[in-house]
Amino acid sequence: MTKYPPTLHTLIALFKKIPGVGFKTAERYAFNLLNWNDNLLEEFARIASQLKTKIQPCHECGCLTEEHACSFCDIDQRDKTSICIVSSPKDVYPIEETHVYQGMYHVIAGLLSPLGGRSAHELQIDKIKKRVLDNQVTDIILALDSTLEGDATALFLREQLKDMHVNISRPAMGLPMGSSLDFVDGGTLAKALLGRQTF
Amino acid sequence: MTKYPPTLHTLIALFKKIPGVGFKTAERYAFNLLNWNDNLLEEFARIASQLKTKIQPCHECGCLTEEHACSFCDIDQRDKTSICIVSSPKDVYPIEETHVYQGMYHVIAGLLSPLGGRSAHELQIDKIKKRVLDNQVTDIILALDSTLEGDATALFLREQLKDMHVNISRPAMGLPMGSSLDFVDGGTLAKALLGRQTF
Numbered sequence: 255m256t257k258y259p260p261t262l263h264t265l266i267a268l269f270k271k272i273p274g275v276g277f278k279t280a281e282r283y284a285f286n287l288l289n290w291n292d293n294l295l296e297e298f299a300r301i302a303s304q305l306k307t308k309i310q311p312c313h314e315c316g317c318l319t320e321e322h323a324c325s326f327c328d329i330d331q332r333d334k335t336s337i338c339i340v341s342s343p344k345d346v347y348p349i350e351e352t353h354v355y356q357g358m359y360h361v362i363a364g365l366l367s368p369l370g371g372r373s374a375h376e377l378q379i380d381k382i383k384k385r386v387l388d389n390q391v392t393d394i395i396l397a398l399d400s401t402l403e404g405d406a407t408a409l410f411l412r413e414q415l416k417d418m419h420v421n422i423s424r425p426a427m428g429l430p431m432g433s434s435l436d437f438v439d440g441g442t443l444a445k446a447l448l449g450r451q452t453f
Numbered sequence: 454m455t456k457y458p459p460t461l462h463t464l465i466a467l468f469k470k471i472p473g474v475g476f477k478t479a480e481r482y483a484f485n486l487l488n489w490n491d492n493l494l495e496e497f498a499r500i501a502s503q504l505k506t507k508i509q510p511c512h513e514c515g516c517l518t519e520e521h522a523c524s525f526c527d528i529d530q531r532d533k534t535s536i537c538i539v540s541s542p543k544d545v546y547p548i549e550e551t552h553v554y555q556g557m558y559h560v561i562a563g564l565l566s567p568l569g570g571r572s573a574h575e576l577q578i579d580k581i582k583k584r585v586l587d588n589q590v591t592d593i594i595l596a597l598d599s600t601l602e603g604d605a606t607a608l609f610l611r612e613q614l615k616d617m618h619v620n621i622s623r624p625a626m627g628l629p630m631g632s633s634l635d636f637v638d639g640g641t642l643a644k645a646l647l648g649r650q651t652f
Contacts, residue, residue, distance in 0.1 A: 257549050259519035261507045265500045268493070272485045285543050286471045288517075292505055294467070299502035301464045302494050305486060308460045318487075320458035344484050350456050 262288075311343065314385075316361030318343045326359050333357045336393040337385060339411065341365050341404070349397060357393065360385065365403035366410055377407070379414045386418050396424045426451075461487075510542065513584075515560030517542045525558050532556045535592040536584060538610065540564050540603070548596060556592065559584065564602035565609060576606070578613045585617050595623045 258266070262284055269280035287295065311317065312324035319325070326332070326346065336357025340346055343361050363376045385391065396411055398404035412422050428446035429438055438446075457465070461483055468479035486494065510516065511523035518524070525531070525545065535556025539545055542560050562575045584590065595610055597603035611621050627645035628637055637645075 257524060257546060259508050259517055261500060261503060261519055262517065264496070265504065268497050268500065271489070271493070272482050274481070282473070283471050287501065287504060288508065290470070290505075294470070295501050295504055297463070298467050299498040301460060301467065302486065302501065303498035304460060305464065305494055306489075306491055309458050309487065318458050318461065320460055325456060347456060 311361070315359045316343060317346050317359055331356075334389045335391050336395070337382070337389075337391050338395040338397050339382070340397050341399065341407070345397065355395075357395075358385075358389070358391075362407075365398060365401075366407045367403050370403075374410060377411070379411075382411075382415065383418060386415070386420060392420055394420050394422045396422065398424070400427055510560070514558045515542060516545050516558055530555075533588045534590050535594070536581070536588075536590050537594040537596050538581070539596050540598065540606070544596065554594075556594075557584075557588070557590075561606075564597065564600075565606045566602050569602075573609060576610070578610075581610075581614065582617060585614070585619060591619055593619050593621045595621065597623070599626055 265284040265287065266277070266280045269275055269283045270277060275283070287298075290298075308320055309318050310320075312319045312327060314327045315324060317324055317326045333356050336355075337360050338349065338355060338357055339360045339362060340349070341362055341364055346359050346361070349355055349359075360382060362382075363378070364370075364372050366372060366374065366377070386394070394415060396408045398408050408424055415422060426449055427442070428449055429435070429442065435443070464483040464486065465476070465479045468474055468482045469476060474482070486497075489497075507519055508517050509519075511518045511526060513526045514523060516523055516525045532555050535554075536559050537548065537554060537556055538559045538561060539548070540561055540563055545558050545560070548554055548558075559581060561581075562577070563569075563571050565571060565573065565576070585593070593614060595607045597607050607623055614621060625648055626641070627648055628634070628641065634642070
């Protein structure tokens with residue numbers, strides 16, 4: 255391993271910092287970059303160094319934004335009486351792609367996790383409450399992971415927001431589209447049966 | 454997709470240029486980079502922009518080198534009468550890791566490939582012949598892929614070098630270590646039987 259030129263060695267070490275990228279993969283990526291032309295590498299370098307300064311969380315909703323105004327906070331285009339709470343700015347994009355939601359978003363700092371050291375006050379409930387009051391919000395969707403932490407956070411948020419007189423909902427749990435019954439795990443099937451919809 | 458901030462969008466497009474990295478993976482990498490601290494991103498940017506200027510192929514053997522002197526061309530440490538021909542600078546490192554080869558290397562421009570448009574004169578046979586004569590080389594190992602192109606290139610090189618009076622060999626083909634006979638493909642098994650070694 256020590257035979258690699260130092261620059262290449264550092265690049266491999268940096269790639270390895272990305273979760274899911276092991277030594278072999280990092281090595282393959284680094285050798286591939288060696289074949290890129292100079293312009294592309296320059297652009298890559300420029301983008302990497304500007305990343306944190308150019309992309310900032312929106313002060314209002316927490317979504318990623320590059321210009322001063324966040325496109326998700328544009329009240330002319332979107333329904334401001336509905337807020338979808340997500341645990342990461344990344345979750346906003348798959349929801350947008352479904353084209354079935356036209357309301358606002360609100361990114362919380364993460365899911366409650368006693369082991370991970372994330373406690374209730376980091377969710378900044380007051381900020382959510384203020385947005386609900388300021389915009390006469392009627393609907394809150396808790397679009398959180400369907401995991402232990404996601405469930406706990408959703409329960410906690412429901413408890414905190416229950417006297418705000420808003421409809422609180424979560425995305426339905428059930429069979430993934432295109433799945434066959436015998437390949438679905440028991441927990442999902444139970445949720446799907448309990449939440450069965452009139453047909 | 455258009456909702457991503459432009460900088461993030463460009464970063465995703467750049468990651469996608471690496472073979473084997475699709476949109477979802479590129480997206481995951483880009484979002485991960487957003488969590489890196491500024492120093493790390495700065496270093497990443499610096500390494501990416503210096504990559505091509507700092508790392509150069511050795512004039513003698515074609516291996517990657519960062520200092521003026523290539524560590525694989527160090528005749529005090531290594532046996533200069535043996536040359537191992539590989540088709541990419543990347544192939545040198547796994548061979549080095551085996552610790553069973555202490556000779557020189559020679560990187561050819563790639564494997565012969567009529568469809569890929571790589572023809573015989575790009576192999577620069579004269580350069581290999583010159584090294585053989587200059588260093589009184591006695592052994593040439595053709596450590597090329599065991600594919601159609603690798604076999605064709607090995608045959609061609611053997612033909613071109615046959616009047617240089619050197620031993621020409623290829624790494625043995627046979628069963629991978631730890632494999633069981635019934636999982637090995639027929640071609641490999643045939644090669645292993647034909648090349649059976651006295652035990």
